[in-house]
Amino acid sequence: MARTRAPERTLLPGDEPLSLLRKDGTPVDDSPLSMPDDDVLVELHRRMVVGRRFDTQATALTKQGRLAVYPSSRGQEACEVGAVLALRPTDWLFPTYRDSVALVTRGVDPAETLTLLQGGWHLGYDPYEHRVGPQCTPLATNTLHAVGFAHAARLKGEDTAALVMLGDGATSEGDTHEALNFAGVWRAPVVFLVQNNGYAISVPMSKQNAAPSLAHKGIGYGVPSVLVDGNDVAAVHAVVREALESGGPTLIEALTYRIEAHTNADDATRYRTSDEVAAWLDRDPVDRLEAYLTSRGLLDNARRAAVAAEAEEFAASVRAKLNVDVVPSPDELFEHVYATTPRHLREQAAALREELA
């Protein structure tokens, strides 16, 4: 029986999450990770602040009925931003519904990012423009797309890695496991970033999985695995970058927390305490980086204000764009079901046009 025996050492995560910055922003002494360059840290900060402002703006838009629904990633900015800024230009991102901040960080137009959640169409952006797959709602299904995409890149001789995002809950779906297995066997250049934010809607980790950590799944597929502090943007950036450059698959579990409810429609008080939320607010990823940057002299009040102003401006532009009511034409219903619209759909389109005339 031929058996690829990868060395176990790299396949199991450590007992404690990797980190570079402590909760209070002081640097960890003997981290095996290397601290990103100063300019990267400064950029990570800027994007987290802008991302968070985008996120609160989107939540506000649900209240005004401009968005059908919005799943906030508040509290998860270190993952959303740290991972995306680790992508190389040729890499691809495969996000979920929760990763709107990742999308805008990647450069996707905020209005196009929100098209789905606004109810205008199922997807607003061109995946090929920014190398971002469609935001994926059926849980875990995007993991397989990422593996296929990355394997195809390898077959085509391209240096493209895929970064796929998923939640703690999504790791329970069969597709996640099939994807890890295919990635392991093919040694596909895919990074699985599990944002373990503590809950799958209302279901806590204790009812989701009994492993020592979700990163302990990797060894079962021969996929190297890392556990990282998901509120430490420097650490997330470092591990994702290393994984993307490794040329093979990696499973990363980032420990973080969803500060808001599952979506604006959810009532989180039904399943968790405000104390728990408060404890996590105390581990805020933006505060942490700010403390470090300030101590390093990389952030002062002027810069802070400038970034805040940029975030406000961004939010204003989002509001402006979303307040324009774009209703797609009913004709679009029948387009792109097939490459060429077949006769029965042309007939149905004609009937609808007549009805609306």
Add this chain to the structure above:
Amino acid sequence: MARTRAPERTLLPGDEPLSLLRKDGTPVDDSPLSMPDDDVLVELHRRMVVGRRFDTQATALTKQGRLAVYPSSRGQEACEVGAVLALRPTDWLFPTYRDSVALVTRGVDPAETLTLLQGGWHLGYDPYEHRVGPQCTPLATNTLHAVGFAHAARLKGEDTAALVMLGDGATSEGDTHEALNFAGVWRAPVVFLVQNNGYAISVPMSKQNAAPSLAHKGIGYGVPSVLVDGNDVAAVHAVVREALESGGPTLIEALTYRIEAHTNADDATRYRTSDEVAAWLDRDPVDRLEAYLTSRGLLDNARRAAVAAEAEEFAASVRAKLNVDVVPSPDELFEHVYATTPRHLREQAAALREELA
């Protein structure tokens, strides 16, 4: 975030498969397993010999057209017999298409065991009679049935464990992983016995999985895992018994080999060498136990002959039963689709009766 942290030590298998008997039948010196009692060993031998004879008889029946198809478990008797004899009376077995020897070892009538493969009906035996689930063809789906069954037993306060059998290939299906995860979270009394016989039809392990071993999957679910020599019936019996009595889930990978082709319809020369087969014939599970029993004075020529005679007799009874051509009545087509046959099926039954009149 609440997190059940099971101790890692028990969750990872050892580097080498556990065993009690070496290839040549000499006992392993410092095995952590305890050797089954002499009477159990003698019984394991008898059942393996009878099981193997049943298996060759079934293969022969395909040549005579008495069976539609037969997937042989020749070479895997240590798993089929060792695991089944470890079951306690209240335990349940959830077998696959390959586990006919396990079924007859459990006491299922051989003709009823072969009803499926003979083409007479989808299942010949009453699952409740011998506590044996239907032989399962859609790969890995039975793992979930076993978990649900075992969890229900727990809820009902019954001391029933479930033993589910699956192949190396089936571990790649999403259902296997969902089952391990549910079992881990529920601490359900289920034993997953993966008979790693080297191939999923033609696909070798190297294309199926890149983990150090399949037993390394367990830790990702908090499920204790064991790697065992699947041609060492004493060891298989010991680990399965221990797992069944543990009251929680266990993943066992038994390393063995499928001596015959996938089924009688398969041509194994297309994907493997005869040298490989020969090497495994040299590790025969029956020979191994015989050597040990002989050295211990538990097996002599008379006993050997008696067991062989019993096996012949059993084979003869199988032949006799299978040579009776039982064709089910066409009326049965419409029965048991629902608990009570609805009108449209009664009409269809009537139409067919008229047609055949």
Add this chain to the structure above:
Amino acid sequence: MTAVSEQVSMAGALNRALGDALADDPTVLVFGEDVGALGGVFRVTDGLAARFGEQRVFDTPLAESGIVGTAIGMAMNGLRPVVEMQFDAFAYPAFEQITSHLAKLRNRTRGRVSLPVVIRVPYGGGIGGVEHHCDSSEAYYTHTPGLRVVTPGTPDDAYRLLRDSIASPDPVIFLEPKRRYWAKGALPSPAGSGSIGFDRALVRRAGRDVTLIAYGPMVATALETAEAAAEEGWDVEVVDLRSLSPFDDETVCASVVKTGRAVVVHEASGFGGYGAEVVARVTERCFHHLHAPVLRVTGFDIPYPPPKLEEHHLPGVDRILDAIARLQWDDEVVGSYRA
């Protein structure tokens, strides 16, 4: 036990049915994603975990095949699981367990294994949901022998059908029209709870001229259409199928034979949809009584559209009236609608 006059929403009626079933039968279990503390995303299981405990009403890991597969195992061991798929499209991961095992196991085992499992699926559109949250997947299930497929149109029927489903020895796909979750109605009196018959259709409104065949979310729409049609001089009979499989030929054909005209309505795409079966059956059985072909008013043959366009996709009163108008009232050549 519920009084006949109390007004409850369909979600409330379903909650009541689950609670009563859990109370009446200790083998009933309720599980799925978020059905415990949260009470389900539509609150259908609200309060049940607190009332019956975590052993009987519980959250599972997030895995639909796992939910259905373990439900099958539990049913084999004598329990009656009622599981929830969070939304229609999220039942697809369980398709193999449903099709290859849940539907077939009784037949495969010659009746030795009974699987009294209920799979609750909030289905259909009309609530402004984003993609994958509005599928009408009934045709996948109704084409699978061994499954019962039912869907209520009113709160009282929701209660009745769910109780009947949980009591049924057969596996049931229980489709809940999510856009009707909040519509109110009376609950049946306990005595009347079994009176309709589990697999019988119901004439919701008697009429002479044309039969409107509807189910689930379209029952209310059909009744509205009947009122509108009355103004145009058509006396419309509305049949609520309730049980999509098995199909109640008797009730439906009696109506069509009487009226001589029929329209079947559903939200799902028309092509290969459930309505095709209704057309085919009714035509086979009532051909010589038909003055016009049985027409279908259905969703278009497209993926479910985004919220801003769903109003155009979903059959409404006008579109149904339009179909009625094309039923050859003066025996001219039939037009083909949305062909």
Add this chain to the structure above:
Amino acid sequence: MTAVSEQVSMAGALNRALGDALADDPTVLVFGEDVGALGGVFRVTDGLAARFGEQRVFDTPLAESGIVGTAIGMAMNGLRPVVEMQFDAFAYPAFEQITSHLAKLRNRTRGRVSLPVVIRVPYGGGIGGVEHHCDSSEAYYTHTPGLRVVTPGTPDDAYRLLRDSIASPDPVIFLEPKRRYWAKGALPSPAGSGSIGFDRALVRRAGRDVTLIAYGPMVATALETAEAAAEEGWDVEVVDLRSLSPFDDETVCASVVKTGRAVVVHEASGFGGYGAEVVARVTERCFHHLHAPVLRVTGFDIPYPPPKLEEHHLPGVDRILDAIARLQWDDEVVGSYRA
């Protein structure tokens, strides 16, 4: 390049089509369970791994959702995967990937993402296969907008349709009637390979009295029936649908308008089966030309039976003749067949 007169089996024709597509287009990939060294359990991919190398023709881990899901990712990245599901029922684990992604992604992305994926599915019965190896699952796919569903009835069409499917920018469910794998026929000449049209039905036998609508495994049975019917004085026209979705209304209705009578035949269960759509469409469009209701001859509404009983389940010549006989030749009241 193949000569027009060469006789090959359908499996051989499919093998040829795959080989030619792999040779013509470097973006074509073939993968699945056992398609490499073994050449597939039906030998349809025989020799391809050796000829094109392990990069282009390869075995995957045993996971159907994984196969389809990774194929989607590969297609997003510019490749044209042709994947095999080993048997019909073993495609069900991939149902979510097929339904929620493969079928919808073009529409969801407003045409920006094209998924030229072909899923080959050996389907149907008639080979004495045990349970789960004989399902006719076409109705699940044909009801899913965005998928093309095709099935060949002859070796030459197998070649042509598979080449067309691989060339198609749309995802295609390619249903291979496994009981016809070994039937021989001529391959099309290269020049004629595109001449039928990818989504056109084909009149396989002209006739005046009644239209027999068939596809896949039933095409041969329909032609046999037509010969037998001729002896009874009926001149039967046989239409081979080829493309189940989209449906070729034009060809089918032209035939039915001409004959005034029609029977649709398939192996799958009748209830909610594909035949219902055919009946409904044809009836909607040709009502006033019909002398009798369009009848269906299908498998019973039961799980696929064991080998020893499958002959009773599968539509055969006699049962089809019987249906033809019930087409109101002297305008008596229609009987309901297998209703």
